[in-house]
Amino acid sequence: MILASLMLFVGSLAFAQKGRPILILTQNGQVVVKIVGPKGANDVRVFWGGPAVPEGGGYGYWTKNGQEIPKSRFQFGSDINDIHFSTSGRVPRFPPIPAPHGANDVEIRWEESGRITEAWWTRDGQRLEQIPLVRDVEEISLQFDSKTTNGLFVTTFDTPQGKVKVNLPDDVAAGDTISGTVETEPAGKNDAERAQNQAELNGYVIEVEGQKTKVGDKKFTCKIPTVLTPEAKTIVLQHNGHTVATNQIPIAVTPPPTPTQFTLPTGGQQGRPIQIKGPCDGVFSPQDHVKVGPTILPPVAESPRSLVVLNTSDVVGPTTIECNENGATVQSPFRNIGINLSAPKLNLQRGENTTLHVVVSGLAGITQGVPLDLVNNSTGVINMSGGEVQHQMINPTAVQRDGTYSIDRTLIGIMAGAFVVTGTVTWTETYTKEVTGGVIAGGPGPVSQPTPSATPLTPTDTSNGVVCKWVNYKTYRVDEFKRVDSKDKDLEVRHSSAQGGGVAVEFHCKAAGTFIFVVSKDSGSPDVVSVTCTQP
Structure with a gap:
């Protein structure tokens, strides 16, 4: 029902706006949805797995010079397994290129002439493998499996x-x-x-x-x-x-190398899967367990390289995660985030409206933005103000003293019936511990274990600031920037979409002195910035 209504809408748009880039989503070669790109777009990204996709299916959006175009997000169901893209609006003719093992999203870029300049298979937003292109090509077809998500x-x-x-x-x-x-x-x-x-x-x-x-x-x-x-x-x-x-079942002919270290997420959402990568044995053993706070989490799936559990912990906010697997134990700090969606009316008549209340909890003490996605999964039943697929950043300054962040959206009935809206937070930070034999000593847990001494950082750049004033440091390309961190309590840092494209990094001094912040990038060494702040 959802896909049928979407196909009618964007299908008619495709004929009305010939010449714009077009994305055709198919199931085993049969067209399900046609999506016409917005004016000025020169990049499209499609995600069918990873932290931001809670269940089967996926979503995507269009960008211009690395900046997401407002109201350009779209979603699709788990039956989609091919995408066909053309910069000219023509239906692509080439057979689909299958995704490599491990890929769960894709990025396609093109120039104003319509020539596709590069295309990448990616995993959780990180580039995995470049897609080969024919010279001066304006179309490409790709094949993937939208049933893969969260490990x-x-x-x-x-x-x-x-x-x-x-x-x-x-x-x-x-x-x-x-x-x-x-x-x-x-x-x-x-x-x-x-x-x-x-x-x-x-x-x-x-x-x-x-x-x-x-x-x-x-x-x-x-x-x-x-x-x-x-x-x-x-x-x-x-x-x-x-x-x-x-x-x-997708099965690789050659097994990937067995990891020598455990990688644990340092945050996650209640009620969603958690993936841990490491030297596992592929067996649900009674001696093995994963805990968030005091709660042992039920296992969902396991291979020799990873295990997935369901986050059923009631603890909200900073706590710990502990993994006991295959004779090794590792512990790390963990932020457990909850989302509550509620509305006074859960069945709407045509033209009737209600207010969706969204409350995100467990955010006390965050120092950088947390992505929040809202998706209307009942587009044939309701419309949601702000768009049917919404992506926004929860900034630390917007978090209340009790660690919550709240927003409201208006829901308007299209036809009588119940509806479903989902909210998802994305947490990408991880903690890694090498396996050296025997039981692994616990990670830097904030509850009972001391934090190891930090290795001194050597600055690679300098900047100056004034107390109580936000200062712009630098603008990075979207595909270059990963995150920005400050360990100094008197130096606050943030990042946002820059005007004209890219990611702007800013800092704010709370006191006079010299402080350090670090900008991590997708490739190459990080930028270690020494900031000297003076009184105004």
């Missing part, structure tokens, strides 16, 4: 009794031992019907590489053969001994 490959089977969802790690390779989980969503108009359908769903069987697991068992472990066959790449759903559905 998971998710397969959803629809049955008369409801949905069966199978969670696998997204980095499966030949020879791996892997573990996964099965979830169900029973259909029904009331509790009695749902209970009856749940009992029926529990009797379904999932088969992966010859191993059969009842849906009601919820967890499974299997061995992927070293020599891959079509059967090894297929997940099967059976009912009463008969195959009712199948789906393909």
Whole structure:
């Protein structure tokens, strides 16, 4: 319903504005959505996985000179697996190029003449592999899988009794031992019907590489053969001994190198998956666990290189995350962020409106912006003020004393019915600890362990400032800038979209003195800036 209504809207727009760049989203080659780029756009980015995508599907946006164009965001469902792009508005003719293993987004850039200058497969926004281009090309087709997100490959089977969802790690390779989980969503108009359908769903069987697991068992472990066959790449759903559905599993022929260190996120959202990378064993062992605060988190999927758990912790704000896996233990600080969306009316008639209240909690003490995405998943039922897909930055200065940030949006009914709006925060900071044998000593946890002494930084640049005044330091390219940090309590730093494109970095002195801040970049050494601040 959502995709159908979107196709009608942007499809008519495509004929009305011939010559602009066009993006065609397809399912197995069949057109689902046509999206015409806004005037002046020279870059498009499409994301189908990673921290900002909570479940299957994805989103994208158009930019001009590295700056996102307002109201240009779009979303798509998990059935999309091809994108076809043309700078001239013509329908692309080339066969799609398959995404490499691990990619979960893509970036395409072009110049005013229409020539595509570069295209990249990326993972979580970081460039992974450049896409080869024909000289003076104006069109490109790409193939990916939107079922991959947050370290998971998710397969959803629809049955008369409801949905069966199978969670696998997204980095499966030949020879791996892997573990996964099965979830169900029973259909029904009331509790009695749902209970009856749940009992029926529990009797379904999932088969992966010859191993059969009842849906009601919820967890499974299997061995992927070293020599891959079509059967090894297929997940099967059976009912009463008969195959009712199948789906393909992406499996790499050559396993990636086994990590020698654990990488833990230092923040996350309640109710969402958390991915930890490291030397795992691919098995849900009772001796292994991941905790946020005092809460042990349920496992979702595991491979020899990563594990995914569900963040069910009730703790909000600064706490710790602890991973005990394959004989090693590592701990790190962790910020647990909650999002609450509420509205007085949850069913709207046509023309009726209500107010969506969004409250983000656990933000006390943040020193840099936290991205927040709002997505209207019911575009056929409601409109949301500000756009159906919204991306904004929660600045530290906007956080209240209780650690919350709040915004309101007006929802207007298009037709009678219930609706769904999702809110997602993105946290990209991580903590890495090398495995040196035996149990790993805990990370710099803020609760009971001292913070290691920082290595002195050697400045690579200098700047001057005045107390109580924001000063612009430098403007970076969007693809160059990663983050800016200050460890000095008397020096505040921030970044924002620069006028004309790029990312502007600014600093603000709270006292006189000399301070240090660091600008990390996607490649190359960071900029270490020494700031001397004087009284006005």
